[in-house]
Amino acid sequence: MRGNLGTARLRSALGLAALAVGLAVLVAACGGGGGTTAAPETTAPETTAPETTAPETTAPETVPTETVAAGGMIQQPGICGDPSTQGQPATGEPIKIGAMATKVPGIDFTWITKMTGAYFDCVNENGGIHGRPIEYIAEEEQIDPQQIAALATKLIEQDQVLGIAGSTSIIECSVNKDYYAKMNFYPIIAGVSLDCFRSPNFSAVNMGPYYSDLGAAQALVRMGAKGTIVVVSPNQPGYDAIQAGVVEFAEQNGLKGKALLEDVPFSDPAGLAQRLVQEAGPGGGVILDMTGPTVVPLLQAIEQQGLVDAVLWGASTPPNDPSVAQALSSAWNGKFNINAEFNVLDSTAPDQVLANAIDAKYVPDVPISAFQQMGFLAGKAATEALLRIEGDITVESVNAAFKALTNVTSDIWCKPWYYDSTVGANVSNNTDLTVAPLDGNMVQKEDCFDIAVLPDNFLGEIRAKESELGLNVGG
Amino acid sequence: MPSLSVLASFLVLGLALGGVFAMSGVGLVVLYEATGVLNLAYGAIGALGALVSWSLLDRTGIPEPVAYLVCLALGGAATLAYGVVFGPWLAARTPLVKATASLGFLLILLGTMQWVWGRNAHSITLPTSRWNYQIGSVRVSWTQIIGFTFPILVTAGMAVFLRVTKVGTAMRALANDREITATLGVPVRRVEAAAWLGSGLVCGAAGLLLSNLVGLDMATLTFLVIPALAAALVGQLRSLWVTLAAGLVIGVIQSCLTAFSSLAEYRTLTPFVLAIVVLLWFARRPQLVGLK
Numbered sequence: 001m002r003g004n005l006g007t008a009r010l011r012s013a014l015g016l017a018a019l020a021v022g023l024a025v026l027v028a029a030c031g032g033g034g035g036t037t038a039a040p041e042t043t044a045p046e047t048t049a050p051e052t053t054a055p056e057t058t059a060p061e062t063v064p065t066e067t068v069a070a071g072g073m074i075q076q077p078g079i080c081g082d083p084s085t086q087g088q089p090a091t092g093e094p095i096k097i098g099a100m101a102t103k104v105p106g107i108d109f110t111w112i113t114k115m116t117g118a119y120f121d122c123v124n125e126n127g128g129i130h131g132r133p134i135e136y137i138a139e140e141e142q143i144d145p146q147q148i149a150a151l152a153t154k155l156i157e158q159d160q161v162l163g164i165a166g167s168t169s170i171i172e173c174s175v176n177k178d179y180y181a182k183m184n185f186y187p188i189i190a191g192v193s194l195d196c197f198r199s200p201n202f203s204a205v206n207m208g209p210y211y212s213d214l215g216a217a218q219a220l221v222r223m224g225a226k227g228t229i230v231v232v233s234p235n236q237p238g239y240d241a242i243q244a245g246v247v248e249f250a251e252q253n254g255l256k257g258k259a260l261l262e263d264v265p266f267s268d269p270a271g272l273a274q275r276l277v278q279e280a281g282p283g284g285g286v287i288l289d290m291t292g293p294t295v296v297p298l299l300q301a302i303e304q305q306g307l308v309d310a311v312l313w314g315a316s317t318p319p320n321d322p323s324v325a326q327a328l329s330s331a332w333n334g335k336f337n338i339n340a341e342f343n344v345l346d347s348t349a350p351d352q353v354l355a356n357a358i359d360a361k362y363v364p365d366v367p368i369s370a371f372q373q374m375g376f377l378a379g380k381a382a383t384e385a386l387l388r389i390e391g392d393i394t395v396e397s398v399n400a401a402f403k404a405l406t407n408v409t410s411d412i413w414c415k416p417w418y419y420d421s422t423v424g425a426n427v428s429n430n431t432d433l434t435v436a437p438l439d440g441n442m443v444q445k446e447d448c449f450d451i452a453v454l455p456d457n458f459l460g461e462i463r464a465k466e467s468e469l470g471l472n473v474g475g
Numbered sequence: 476m477p478s479l480s481v482l483a484s485f486l487v488l489g490l491a492l493g494g495v496f497a498m499s500g501v502g503l504v505v506l507y508e509a510t511g512v513l514n515l516a517y518g519a520i521g522a523l524g525a526l527v528s529w530s531l532l533d534r535t536g537i538p539e540p541v542a543y544l545v546c547l548a549l550g551g552a553a554t555l556a557y558g559v560v561f562g563p564w565l566a567a568r569t570p571l572v573k574a575t576a577s578l579g580f581l582l583i584l585l586g587t588m589q590w591v592w593g594r595n596a597h598s599i600t601l602p603t604s605r606w607n608y609q610i611g612s613v614r615v616s617w618t619q620i621i622g623f624t625f626p627i628l629v630t631a632g633m634a635v636f637l638r639v640t641k642v643g644t645a646m647r648a649l650a651n652d653r654e655i656t657a658t659l660g661v662p663v664r665r666v667e668a669a670a671w672l673g674s675g676l677v678c679g680a681a682g683l684l685l686s687n688l689v690g691l692d693m694a695t696l697t698f699l700v701i702p703a704l705a706a707a708l709v710g711q712l713r714s715l716w717v718t719l720a721a722g723l724v725i726g727v728i729q730s731c732l733t734a735f736s737s738l739a740e741y742r743t744l745t746p747f748v749l750a751i752v753v754l755l756w757f758a759r760r761p762q763l764v765g766l767k
Contacts, residue, residue: 235740265695267743270488270688271733278481278734296596297690304604304687305484306614323595367595 073409074387075380078350080119080358082387085127092128094135095393097382098161099187100151102169103140109168111366112190113138115355115375116166118362119383129386129393137161145175152176156183163398165382166375168192173202184396186403186419188381190374194241198458203402203419203426205377206341206370209233209289211427211451212316214245215339216287218452219434220312221253223337225285228256230276233289235261246287248454264294269301277310285312292321296328303331317341317370325437333438337445340435342373342412344442349411351376373412381408381417406471414448418471425458427451428472477734483613485730491622493726495684496746498626499703500710500718502677505633507712508650509670510562513574514554515700519584520675521682522696524549526588528683529597529691539602543683550679551672553584558671563664566653581697588693597691604687618687625684629677630719637715642669650713702726705746709753725749 076083099116101109113136120134128134137159139151148171155161164180164187173189173196180187180201191197191204197211207215217229231246233239239261247257258279266272276286288295295315302308314337322345328336343352345368355376359366366372385401386393406418414431421428434446453460466472477485499517507513514520524546531542557580565573603617637643645666648656657663681703685696702725710718725746732742 261740263740263743265692266690267695267699268488268492268730268733269690270492271485271730271742274481274484274488275733275739278477279736293596293692296598297692297695300598300600300687300690304607304616304618306607306609321596323597327596327598329600367593 072407073384075384077409077411078354079126080122080354080380081126081128081383082130085131087125088127088131090124090128090131090133092132094133095129095386095398096135096137096159096161097163097165098137098139098155098159099164099166100139100141100148100155100169100172101167102143102172104142109190109192109371110138110140111369111371112168112375112378113166114363114366115359115372116379116382117375118358118366119376119379121362122358123379123383129383129389132393134383134386136166138166141169141172143170145171148172148175149179152179156185162393162395163382163385163402164188165402166190166378168374173199177201184399186399188378188385188402188405188419190371190378193238197427198425200420200424200426203405203428205381205413205417205429206317206374207427207429207432207451209316210242210245211430211457212339212341212432213242213287213289214249214454214457215432215434215449215451216314216316216337217246217249217285218449219337219339219446220285220287220314221249221255222446223285223312225283225312226255227281227284228258228279229285229287230258230260230280231287231289232260232262232272232276234264234294239289242289245454245457248456249452252454264290266294266298269298270305273298273302273305273307277307280311283311285314288313288315288319290315290318292319292324295319296324299328299332299336303329308332308335313337315339320345320435320442321367321369322346322442323367325442326440328437328440330439332436334436334445336437338435338442339432340370340442340444341429341432342370342377343433344435344444345369345373346441347411351380351410351412355412377410377412377417380410381405381419384408406469407473416472418466421462421465421471422469423458423461423465425462427457427459427462430459430462480613481734482731485734486727487613487615487619489727489730490723491619491726492688492730493723494623494626495681495688495722496699496702496706496726497719497722498629498677498684499681499700500706500722501626501630501633501715502674502681503700503703503707504710504712504715504718505637505646505677506670506674507570507707508637509646510558510566510649510667511570511573511653512558512562512565512577513570513704513707513712514557514674514678515574515577515704516557516581516584517674517678517703518682518700519581519588519693519697520550520553520678521685522691522693523553523584523588523682524679525599525682525686525691525696526592526597526693529599529686530592532599543601546683547676547679550677550682551675554675554678555668555672559668562667562671581700585693585697592693599683599686599691601683601687618684622684622688625680626719626722629680630715633673634715642666646670702729702746705750708750711757721749721753 099113101113103110117136120136124133141148167187168190170192173193177199189202189204190206191208196202196204229250231243243259247259250257280286308331320338320340359372385405389397389401403419407416409416417428430451431448433448435442436445527549528542528546531537601618606617608615645661706718706722709721729742729745732738
């Protein structure tokens with residue numbers, strides 16, 4: 001009897017072990033190997049390695065520009081839409097604008113499209129585009145190339161959108177860049193993969209994780225990091241390409257660069273904290289390329305082990321999040337140096353106040369975050385382009401207006417934004433700042449600075465063109 | 476090769492983390508012995524308790540000890556509620572079906588937590604995490620000391636409880652044969668409810684400790700049931716002390732592997748590797764472990 005019971009128990013144990021493996025698969029599906037259902041990675045992976053060959057030197061000039069008005073900003077700070085039509089609801093035939101965003105367990109970029117849509121709602125309540133409302137069609141995709149290609153076709157050929165604004169996707173830039181070029185579409189996006197920054201048919205309101213990590217490395221070097229700079233990112237495909245800039249920059253400055261990939265969420269943040277300090281060595285620097293909810297347990301483990309001052313700590317943009325500042329103790333005051341692609345989120349400057357008001361009114365489920373800022377800026381840039389159109393609003397005129405955007409100003413950016421650098425690689429947002437937690441708030445620690453020029457990151461050519469063409473000198 | 480002082484740091488971290496894995500494993504074993512249910516929602520229930528504590532501390536300003544007691548109580552209540560509602564329905568089903576049902580409970584809890592608490596960062600810092608001692612190059616907090624010692628006390632307490640109390644004896648009888656135990660007049664439902672409640676209280680305590688040792692992240696805490704499950708499997712879902720030892724070994728190995736750059740990325744495989752090796756060893760050597 002006992003033997004039978006024992007054998008049955010062993011069978012049960014083996015069966016349950018199989019179930020445990022199933023559970024592990026569930027963990028992986030939910031992002032255990034790189035992302036989490038609870039903590040989507042805002043620094044999504046770049047899906048292609050940095051280009052080492054020169055991009056096209058000029059974007060195709062196949063859209064007319066004669067219907068686009070020149071001059072300064074029509075929209076004023078803190079106001080959505082045309083200042084002369086505030087308070088008047090838009091009527092008439094809608095102007096269709098499309099977008100798509102990644103939404104899978106662990107990654108949700110739909111906050112960006114929701115916020116862009118909210119901006120358009122605000123515009124529609126305040127005169128629309130020369131009296132006409134914007135109809136925003138935002139699709140969700142699941143990182144499936146066939147689905148993404150089909151959605152682009154649906155938006156352009158079936159829904160007949162006139163332009164694309166606010167799209168944010170892990171692989172869309174790589175999948176649809178040729179299609180958009182063929183159709184002469186010039187989307188205004190929040191970029192993720194390097195293709196979003198290396199293709200003439202996209203321009204992103206953000207700079208993406210590659211450049212943000214690089215900005216964090218610059219800050220740490222300025223603060224005196226010595227020995228080794230370590231960058232740690234989620235263990236997801238493509239992150240090695242993102243980390244390459246940090247390693248290259250460290251070596252350029254006589255330091256060692258080391259790139260680590262780590263499964264998220266962390267199963268033992270205290271152990272990881274020890275490892276990072278060990279890898280960086282005394283006085284070294286560590287850059288955390290993770291989301292806010294992911295880094296908080298690590299930062300707490302660092303504090304509990306007395307490692308806050310062992311190295312210099314930095315991060316890419318995502319932890320620039322009020323909830324991160326609130327979760328950290330005063331031990332971190334001024335010591336967690338976050339590269340911020342945009343202004344601090346509790347800024348009292350007009351556009352950030354407007355963004356927060358739009359968020360609260362139209363999409364209260366979207367947290368005040370860098371994603372909120374990206375969606376707001378994509379909406380603002382697209383609206384500015386539409387308002388600048390003189391004459392018929394068509395596919396040609398909308399995309400010409402998008403592509404012709406220069407000197408779009410907002411207090412959320414360090415410098416005015418433009419669409420086309422004319423070098424075939426658009427990194428219009430290439431200047432940002434450093435923020436750090438201080439008594440429960442994120443405060444600016446360093447003024448705006450230029451992201452470093454590296455041999456492979458095209459910023460040298462882009463800045464030369466900016467200067468030559470006066471692309472971002474407005475304000 | 477890391478220095479001894481570095482390894483000592485990882486050893487301390489591993490003992491604390493392994494202790495909580497072990498405690499969770501012991502809770503799983505006690506429940507499995509009494510009810511035949513391997514509760515895969517164990518981590519999710521702990522996460523729920525910890526998040527409710529966080530909300531109470533953040534939004535109501537109630538005293539810290541009260542918030543922490545709520546975490547324990549919620550762990551007990553949620554586990555008991557599941558056991559009372561679904562336990563009788565599933566009583567006659569196989570352990571695999573019962574475990575799969577608890578997986579459904581896990582998913583419901585995880586979805587609820589995402590809905591209520593969203594993706595913002597949350598954190599709890601126990602007062603014991605603020606008290607640290609420097610022993611040589613190793614910094615030890617009271618939370619780590621509790622993480623190591625409390626599970627030993629829980630295991631000892633459980634072992635004594637099962638051996639000397641009427642309810643404990645009834646639980647052991649249920650583990651052998653539920654139907655015969657019932658015909659002997661043992662109030663099966665009440666004994667099972669006691670097992671669910673006790674297991675849930677342990678689960679709440681583990682959630683609270685892990686929210687400090689690992690972080691208050693709902694997904695992380697939910698899936699930390701895996702090392703606890705591995706420890707329980709090594710203990711063949713029967714031995715509390717083997718489960719305790721296995722949990723500690725998993726924690727220490729996993730933590731110490733972090734110190735080796737070439738092995739660090741494989742450290743999360745530790746519970747699987749250990750459980751598989753031990754189960755295969757049991758399968759090949761049944762006579763050595765009394766299974767033949």
